[in-house]
Amino acid sequence: MQAAAPTSKSITDSIFEIKEVSVVATRNLTPQQTISRVQIENLASSSVADALKYMSGVQIKDYGGLGGQKTVNVRSLGSQHVGIYLDGVRITNAQNGTVDLGKYSLTTLESVSLFNANKVEQLMVASEFASASTVYLKTKRPEKTSFLASYSIGSFGTHKLNATYSFKKYGFIDAAYTHSDGDYPFRYKTEYEDTTGTRRNSDIDMMRIESCFFFKNFEWHTYFFNSQRGLPGGVVRRLSDKYTDVGREWDRNFFSQLSYRNNNKALGYRAILKYTNDKMHYRSDYPENMSVHSNNQYHQQDIYGAAAFSYSFKGLSVSASSDLRWSDLTTDVKRFHYVWRLDNKNSLSAIFNFRGFTLNASALYTSVTDHTHNGAKPLDKFTYDALASYKLNKHFSFRSFYKSVFRAPTLNDLYYTLVGNRNLKPEYTKQWDVGLCYNNSFLALQVDAYYNKVTDRIVCLPLKGSFQWTMLNYGYTRCMGIDWSANINYRNHSLFLSGAFQDDRNLTNPDGDDYRDYIAYSPKWTFSAIYSLNWKALSGSISYMFVDKRFWTAENDIEDPLNAYMCVDAKVAYRFWRFTAELECQNIFNKPYEMIQRWPMPGRRFMATFKFTL
Numbered sequence: 176m177q178a179a180a181p182t183s184k185s186i187t188d189s190i191f192e193i194k195e196v197s198v199v200a201t202r203n204l205t206p207q208q209t210i211s212r213v214q215i216e217n218l219a220s221s222s223v224a225d226a227l228k229y230m231s232g233v234q235i236k237d238y239g240g241l242g243g244q245k246t247v248n249v250r251s252l253g254s255q256h257v258g259i260y261l262d263g264v265r266i267t268n269a270q271n272g273t274v275d276l277g278k279y280s281l282t283t284l285e286s287v288s289l290f291n292a293n294k295v296e297q298l299m300v301a302s303e304f305a306s307a308s309t310v311y312l313k314t315k316r317p318e319k320t321s322f323l324a325s326y327s328i329g330s331f332g333t334h335k336l337n338a339t340y341s342f343k344k345y346g347f348i349d350a351a352y353t354h355s356d357g358d359y360p361f362r363y364k365t366e367y368e369d370t371t372g373t374r375r376n377s378d379i380d381m382m383r384i385e386s387c388f389f390f391k392n393f394e395w396h397t398y399f400f401n402s403q404r405g406l407p408g409g410v411v412r413r414l415s416d417k418y419t420d421v422g423r424e425w426d427r428n429f430f431s432q433l434s435y436r437n438n439n440k441a442l443g444y445r446a447i448l449k450y451t452n453d454k455m456h457y458r459s460d461y462p463e464n465m466s467v468h469s470n471n472q473y474h475q476q477d478i479y480g481a482a483a484f485s486y487s488f489k490g491l492s493v494s495a496s497s498d499l500r501w502s503d504l505t506t507d508v509k510r511f512h513y514v515w516r517l518d519n520k521n522s523l524s525a526i527f528n529f530r531g532f533t534l535n536a537s538a539l540y541t542s543v544t545d546h547t548h549n550g551a552k553p554l555d556k557f558t559y560d561a562l563a564s565y566k567l568n569k570h571f572s573f574r575s576f577y578k579s580v581f582r583a584p585t586l587n588d589l590y591y592t593l594v595g596n597r598n599l600k601p602e603y604t605k606q607w608d609v610g611l612c613y614n615n616s617f618l619a620l621q622v623d624a625y626y627n628k629v630t631d632r633i634v635c636l637p638l639k640g641s642f643q644w645t646m647l648n649y650g651y652t653r654c655m656g657i658d659w660s661a662n663i664n665y666r667n668h669s670l671f672l673s674g675a676f677q678d679d680r681n682l683t684n685p686d687g688d689d690y691r692d693y694i695a696y697s698p699k700w701t702f703s704a705i706y707s708l709n710w711k712a713l714s715g716s717i718s719y720m721f722v723d724k725r726f727w728t729a730e731n732d733i734e735d736p737l738n739a740y741m742c743v744d745a746k747v748a749y750r751f752w753r754f755t756a757e758l759e760c761q762n763i764f765n766k767p768y769e770m771i772q773r774w775p776m777p778g779r780r781f782m783a784t785f786k787f788t789l
Contacts, residue, residue, distance in 0.1 A: 217716035219759035231673035242379030258306030269502035301520035317341035329782035332356030346388035376405035409773035451477035514547035531566035650683035715747035740768030
């Protein structure tokens with residue numbers, strides 16, 4: 176471009192000095208799927224689990240209703256192998272190793288991302304290398320001072336109140352209250368029975384208060400959740416509206432985490448400090464119950480600290496990290512001894528870039544020690560991973576990874592009365608993956624083929640009678656499959672597509688009746704689609720999900736597997752002045768389905784929301 180002729184004004188008046196700016200970016204070496212803030216706002220959903228269920232390779236276990244527990248399983252590796260991270264800090268549960276995603280709202284999130292293996296970037300803390308798959312929840316940083324209030328009313332006696340106050344770019348406080356009667360009608364039909372009824376004892380009252388503050392490189396996030404809910408139990412044959420297996424649960428969850436990150440220069444550093452305090456009260460000692468009667472309280476605490484350092488020189492970056500987690504568990508269960516655990520992880524990672532080729536290799540050392548009466552032996556293990564990609568041209572890139580990881584038995588696995596087994600070994604997984612990516616200005620496409628192997632899988636098996644069980648290391652399973660996803664954006668339109676094929680088999684005993692049978696709750700085919708539109712004051716989306724039939728026992732000789740199902744949701748919103756009106760409908764065609772055997776999901780349901788912004 177030809178320079179313009181200088182004017183009579185001094186040229187130096189138009190020259191400004193700017194400070195040096197460094198931009199650090201790393202190509203994704205593993206399969207990644209992300210649902211952005213715009214897509215989140217357009218979804219007919221209310222929790223993180225609702226967003227994740229559309230991603231390829233993901234299976235959600237949902238026990239039905241607004242208050243039903245929701246856990247995520249990726250590529251059939253089990254929910255304990257999925258790490259859930261909020262702003263880079265893991266959400267943990269030392270008692271049973273799972274995270275109930277129904278407790279975490281989409282209201283305050285910028286994006287939800289799923290990585291197979293793990294992210295590849297500088298300053299990752301050691302815990303991030305310890306999961307087979309990782310889910311990252313990124314908090315939305317406010318842009319200006321504002322106030323948002325909303326009220327929702329929906330089917331089955333559901334009411335929601337929410338208020339968010341944001342102060343400039345420094346942070347926000349978000350509060351929400353939800354009540355639902357949860358008494359939704361259902362129809363349950365198999366080869367042997369056909370019954371209708373109404374889900375009882377599935378009500379919930381929950382309150383959430385969340386705050387996040389930003390200052391320079393610091394981020395302070397605090398979360399409080401309190402709920403009371405009914406646990407209705409599974410549907411039984413010849414069901415009336417009277418249940419013979421019901422319970423109640425009270426939960427209180429609190430955490431506060433402070434993190435600092437600085438990686439604008441060759442030397443980067445990161446620090447994290449977090450405290451968690453959780454209480455749960457479970458009660459099932461009701462006269463009508465046929466199962467074990469119990470009335471117990473559980474209290475666990477968690478203190479976590481981590482530090483990471485990185486050094487970059489030309490095409491090479493090296494990171495080292497160490498973290499320490501102290502967890503304890505107390506309960507009034509008979510003969511349960513107080514236990515506390517020290518979990519120390521140390522990692523060393525290197526990222527190398529050269530002419531379109533990127534390689535990331537890391538090593539993780541884990542040491543777990545339990546302190547209690549007759550505690551399990553200390554655990555010391557090394558695991559490794561290697562991830563590589565090569566940019567073929569402007570649009571295509573090839574990638575692959577290998578990752579080994581294990582999960583230590585949880586405190587419930589080891590010490591729970593009549594169930595725990597102090598001699599449990601870790602559950603090992605090994606993953607291999609190859610994939611191809613294509614990107615241009617409006618399309619992002621990725622296809623991956625994978626092979627997973629799990630050894631010493633930790634399972635709960637009957638021991639004596641109906642109500643005494645034990646934890647055992649049992650078996651060898653393998654899963655191979657193909658995942659694909661596409662994200663298309665054109666003007667005001669966006670389309671997210673994902674699909675998966677998997678073959679998940681039990682290869683434990685060649686002489687057993689269940690040899691080469693499919694693993695329970697592993698569908699062979701899944702497919703989902705989300706179409707979103709933003710046009711002037713109008714926005715909306717329609718989403719579709721298909722899940723193939725699934726077996727629900729270890730042996731596949733049953734005649735009534737869980738049927739394949741499809742579910743269609745829709746949402747539309749209109750903005751005028753400072754108001755927004757939203758209307759959503761889930762399960763539009765009122766299709767009956769189950770994610771867990773004999774836990775029917777709700778049918779067609781509506782929700783209307785009114786928002787005011789100041």
